[in-house]
Amino acid sequence: MSALSQTTAWKSFSHAVSASPTKPATLRILRAAELEVDLSTQRHSPALVIAARALLNQQGFEQARADLFEGAPINWTENRAAWHTALRAPTPPSRVAHAVQAEQAKLAGFVERVNAQNLYRNVVHLGIGGSDWGPRLAVESLAGHAGRRTIRFASNVDAHAITAALEGLDPSDTLIIISSKSFTTIESLANAACAIDWLRAGGVKQPLDHFVAVTANAQAAREFGIREEHIFEFWDWVGGRYSIWSSIGLPIALGLGMDTLNDLRAGAAQMDEHFLNATLEENAPVQMALSAVANCSVLGYASFALCPYDARLRHLVPWLQQLEMESLGKSTQRDGTTLDVASSPAVWGMPGTDSQHTFFQWLHQDGKGAPVDFILCAKPDHRHTRHHRLLIANCLAQRAALLEGKSFEQALAEVSLKEKNPQAAAALAKHRVHPGGRPSTLIVMPQLDPKQLGALLALYEHKVFTEGVLWGINPFDQWGVEFGKRLAGDIERRLDALGSDPAVSPYDPSTAHWVRKLASG
Structure with missing residues (x-):
């Protein structure tokens, strides 16, 4: 197998991503089950549509998807289905x-x-x-x-x-x-x-x-x-x-x-039907996966933030951390070669608006930042209409600000309204520049009910599966986790064996030191 980065389809995809506008002007909203997935602020262009389809074909996506639903052993390192x-x-x-x-x-x-x-x-x-x-x-x-x-x-x-x-x-x-x-x-x-x-x-x-x-x-x-x-x-x-x-x-x-x-x-079954039957260009999990691969492997984003603007979804963050990072935290392809493009971004986040007062400063003005998945419910399950209006306003405003940014000229005009000294105004304006052009996805749920939650979880499951296909890695095993478990078992036995020779240890000096010290109390 050729290195992924050297294949014709990858080169075309990478070039199309880089050449696509950082602030796309086309509204791009996909309907999946009853969710609306707005990808309007992700890289997009006619050339990228063509290149993405070619990459999916090269990586055998349609056969892999069929194998997933037919119970074929797509978990190839354990010879199991993932059904x-x-x-x-x-x-x-x-x-x-x-x-x-x-x-x-x-x-x-x-x-x-x-x-x-x-x-x-x-x-x-x-x-x-x-x-x-x-x-x-x-x-x-x-x-x-x-x-x-x-x-x-x-x-x-x-x-x-x-x-x-x-x-x-x-x-x-x-x-x-x-x-x-x-x-x-x-x-x-x-x-x-x-x-x-x-x-x-x-x-x-x-x-x-x-x-x-x-x-x-x-x-x-x-x-x-x-x-x-x-x-x-x-x-x-x-x-x-x-x-x-x-x-x-x-x-x-x-x-x-x-x-x-x-x-x-x-709700999950409805998303399965969408993933199976929607065209590739209208397929929400597929398009989310393509955007994720573009952001990580081409644009160099090493992480992405998940910000559900619904306090009830606070546990969605660790759920997705496990789904993404345990599934995709690998670099070995099916033929045993090492994947030669960046993969598996770290996942982090918390619900809005708490997140705005925690890490959005970094998202807006860090030299690189990270893509964001915003999740919003159109209807609340409470009667406090102003609270929900504030929640929607904050979500949409943060997303717009990440995309639009603020130029030096805009910042200077803003500062100059109060600071009349041109040199001081210019100095202050530099601190208010926002790069903009930062990608995000907005997922709008009609409301948070069991069917919509099921559809949302399946949406991310299929996104992760598609990423695995695009990178050529197995998203269904977790050998790194198993390795750590075995070491923990051995260390526990050594902690119990208080009379064993402390000089005999297969571990590095630091681990051996703490085994001896903590075993002795």
């Missing part, structure tokens, strides 16, 4: 339909039973990474739609997390969910052990009767002691960060109702 779309399809593909529908029915039956018996006022969910961020995001952002139970989350192995999650709850009326694909995740199992002790101390004679497991390793859950009817399965072809659509969504159903979980899946 999360099957979990939300109105009619699951025939090869997995029975398994998917059986688990969905089992989960729905469990929720119906505990609701009918009025069991468990409290649910504590133990998971981490993909088993945590999706359910946490959905429960916290959609909390206004229901609220049958108190739902809490504990992910971190720091005992402060599980202690805070359990604090103030009644053990006799609390359900513990362990969500772990492998059922070996050390954080979740360590927190589960604390929860068992807490239940027992609270007078629960059979603590494991208060547990359910959501896992791809049902045997390990049985060996842990969880009852068969409390084990909900998903499969190795469901990646952790794509698992919200599976039984990992149980806390959503328990807290907000089965209808909420089903509507979340339905």
Whole structure:
């Protein structure tokens, strides 16, 4: 395989991106499901449209997309499918339909039973990474739609997390969910052990009767002691960060109702249909991915900021951080060669308008800055119309300012209204120059409800998949994460072995020093 940067399609794409205007004059809004995706301030030109299509063809996008939906082993380093779309399809593909529908029915039956018996006022969910961020995001952002139970989350192995999650709850009326694909995740199992002790101390004679497991390793859950009817399965072809659509969504159903979980899946399915059937030029995930690749690999932006102008979406930032950076944080292509263009920008951000008072100064006047994804709801779920008007005004104003910028001449005219000394005015004006021409995307949701949230999450899933195809990397494995986990296990064993020879260590001097010092107390 030729180095990507040396291929004809990449050279044409790179040239077209660089030659496209920094302030495009054409309105470009794509409708996907019920979302509107405004790409008007991203690089765009007729030449770029042609070059982008050629790059997609060169990288085999259409076949890769078909393989995704057909359950082919597109996770090639683990020889697995990545078939999360099957979990939300109105009619699951025939090869997995029975398994998917059986688990969905089992989960729905469990929720119906505990609701009918009025069991468990409290649910504590133990998971981490993909088993945590999706359910946490959905429960916290959609909390206004229901609220049958108190739902809490504990992910971190720091005992402060599980202690805070359990604090103030009644053990006799609390359900513990362990969500772990492998059922070996050390954080979740360590927190589960604390929860068992807490239940027992609270007078629960059979603590494991208060547990359910959501896992791809049902045997390990049985060996842990969880009852068969409390084990909900998903499969190795469901990646952790794509698992919200599976039984990992149980806390959503328990807290907000089965209808909420089903509507979340339905919104994602609508986005799947758009991704499958829209033309490439009108395909929102595809066009977002092309803009992201242009920004990172051609224009040199090493990061992008996510700014949802809705305080309920604060957990969308870490959810997307994991989706993007765990999926794309790689540089090895399918043939084993190293990708020779910049890839995988860092993702960061926070909700507006807090973000404006935190890092927008850098976005506006740093020498490089970063692209921004703005997310806005057209309608609020409250009656405070002026607050929502202010929110919209701030979002649109920041985006416009990033694009338009402010020239020295504009700044000088502004300063000169008060400062009459020409030299002093010129000196001050230099500090008020904004480069402008900074790319952004605006995603407008009609309102924040389960269907729109499902569509939004699937939009980003398909964007990340398309980026992986364009860069020729596998977005479905995470070997870097696994490497760190293995080292942590070894270091824990050494911390326990207080009598071992401190001079014997396979680690660098700094790590060895801290192992010895912290093991000795």
